[in-house]
Amino acid sequence: MFLSKSSSNHVICGAEYLRAILKSPVYEIAKVTPLQKMEKLSLKLNNTILVKREDYQPVHSFKLRGAYAMIVGLNQEQKARGVITASAGNHAQGVAYSANKLGIKSLIIMPKATVDIKIDAVYSFGGEVFLYGNNFDEAKFKAIEMSKQHGYTFIPPFDHPAIIAGQATLAMELLQQDAHIDRVFVPVGGGGLIAGIIILLKQLIPQIKIIAVESEESACLKKAIEVGYPIHLNNVGLFADGVAVKCIGKETYRICKEYLLDDLITVDSDSICASMKDLFEDIRAIAEPSGALALAGMKKYIKKNNIIRERLVHILSGANMNFHSLRYISERCELGEKKEALLAAVIPEKYGSFLKFCQNLGNRSITEFSYRYLDTNRAYIFVGVHLTNGFKERNEIIDHMTNAGYKIIDFSDNEIAKLHIRYMIGGKPLKNFEERLFSFEFPEAPGALLKFLQVLSNNWNISLFHYRSHGTDYGRVLAAFQPSNSNCNLEKHLITLGYNFHEETNNPAFHFFLRNYR
Template sequence: MINLEKIKEAKTRVNKVIYKTPFAYAPTLSQKVGNEIYLKKENLQITGAFKLRGAFNKIASLPEEKRKKGVIAASAGNHAQGVAFSANYFNIPSIIVMPEATPLTKVSGVKEYGGEVVLAGNNYDEAYEYAVKLAKEKGYEFIHPFADFDVMAGQGTIALEMLERVPDLDYIIVPIGGGGLISGIASAAKQINPKIKVIGVTAAGAPAMRLSFLSGSVQDSAFVKTIADGIAVRDTSPITYEIIKETVDDIVEVDDEEIANAILFLMERQKVVVEGAGAVGVAALLHHKIKFSAPKKVGVVLSGGNIDVTMINLIIEKGLLKSHRKMKLIVTLVDKPGSLMRLTEILTEQKANIVQIGYDRTDLNLAIGDANVTIALETRGLEHQEAIKRALHKNKYKFVVE
């Protein structure tokens, strides 16, 4: 694990530039999950994510002759902004290699901090390979986003702040992509209080570290696909894996619908905007992925808030579906006058609000004389949706729920 003194030294360095983000009690979430929940709001960090801590500590730790040559990094966005900000602070050049599909908001953020952006590869790992090659060509110092002890020490300063605020925490829940954040946090927490349970959360579409943890050996993924782009890491780092194996108590996973539901919950109920990676800890709580023997004091790291605004509509849609506040149906009915009116009357009787409707009589799978009606409904929860389905069955409609 990372030595506690090294993490405390990092705290002295990063305190020059970081914002000491709130670690605040979340009453609504606490009541909902039956535990005392505190949120570490790194989404409010200067660059919008925790990555500034590790990037700044690494660059500040470099010998002057290495630092002045310039730095290069590979990142899906948050580490990129942390490196660019830190390089700008030290007045040195920086190049950031980002996957080609990186959201514009993160590309723009890097440029605003003075970094030069190079787009390469379909994911972080491909961007990383290109960045390593470019670093050798340019002679720049490569700043790894997670598999670096100075970077991990910088991320570990989050645990110091959490335990200063709430010394008797029982659990800390942390997102996992490459594993640098949880390695730093778990190292600090376990040395301060070995009884603290540290739980990691991965996205189902980026399972490498969880598979490695469960199998007891390094496992890589064939590909990654998740709305949590900040933790979309394909391959497991042997460096962070060893620290996680030593310091982390369990790793659970959440899928994209659960992540979307957590983003929506945080927006509506906590008035907090986070990106997909930042929401996975809350998703794990909302969907009961972590089992508590009794009510506990739980700290959750909201790792970042750099959400792509073009994705918000999609995420809200997924969140509404997951929380049973929206329902999509395909109903087959006889294609004759009055059929659609009768269907809408039934839905009106059930107090379901129609927000979108489509009518199709051309589907080749339909019997002659039938039509498919695609309907999106606003609903009041699971019981309401079950009542709607019962009403449709009672009236002999054939339908599927999308």
């Protein structure tokens, strides 16, 4: 099945690709993955939403298809010498797994900063790992250098006819599973997958529209289309690391151009996070960011073009997720769905001001609340509010609070505020004073904060307050109180409140970062 690029002048025609795809041996190790309907999202978007589950592959990614297709086609001498590649992710695992199944030595060059989970995965699939360089480009340079020194065959991640033909087997399955598809949304990094899908679908059923989806932080195909040829981006974002490619492949770009890619759309990281949540809630799949990229593009495209009652497919391209990234993704998905407003305000530092501010917000679901005493006149507030009606509701809240006399600053679309400032609100107050610090478990229910303030704020001045919803039955809250002149028993009122609490006044982190000293 091996498609050679022996001559730089030879252009492989569509018929050659079709023959290679139909004869592909990838099913010796790859699976025919399900095409699954997303029931909840279909109802929500008024279209039939279908997902191609490439997370079901043995390496949890479509990359296995192309890697095996190329390696199995090597001659005996090449197989005896072994294969080498550069990758920090799914291609590395596809090469290691394929080579191991064929009894071939594989060496994977990975950047030094590659996380342990990906290194361990390559080892588990029988590959050897050599850490080199600070990024993919440096690792790739080293891999090509070593291939020449030791006679290894370099297995490129996307820009090779054999790789493209292997990825195209996914499109062949699509037609066998549902020949009435209207559009297919495909994630794009270097372009191997979308080139394979185009080369098959546009020759067999050209009326199926193919939409490329790129991350705004690595839109190399979009840039190539704008200038008319593959060109290197200066920088790429690494959140969706599976598509973090600086330059589209020459052959993959040629195919997209010659076989008329129908459209292209880009999405931001928050939209990707929101789509990861959709996949989990609908089909219980935990996709990696690049795996949810196509769904994010589909949702944006549907809204932008007012698409209804169509059969739409998106590719869940991979699920090699670093578990520790889920916390960040959970934080950002509400913003990606436009379901959270992040607002800031300055309020007077006097009894009842905090309570009055919250009363003006009403019985809305609060996702986050940071309050910190600054001096005798002012206190800072940073608040997250859950939205059920997107931009319209956000503007209504801002207008209402402004009319109530508050100067509101909207940080919902401020990347620095979302990524950093929200965690840095507070600090040491300008004035020295005594305060006691407590941690609480708040029930996740409307009115929980108002109840807290109504029970406590009339007797003690609250000098610090921080709350963030984590999607569980109870929210974690940190609050500090200044001593009251009435000498009321604070613990008695805390017990009356009915929320679990624990005193943290002597916590060293509080003393170091938040407490002033005489």
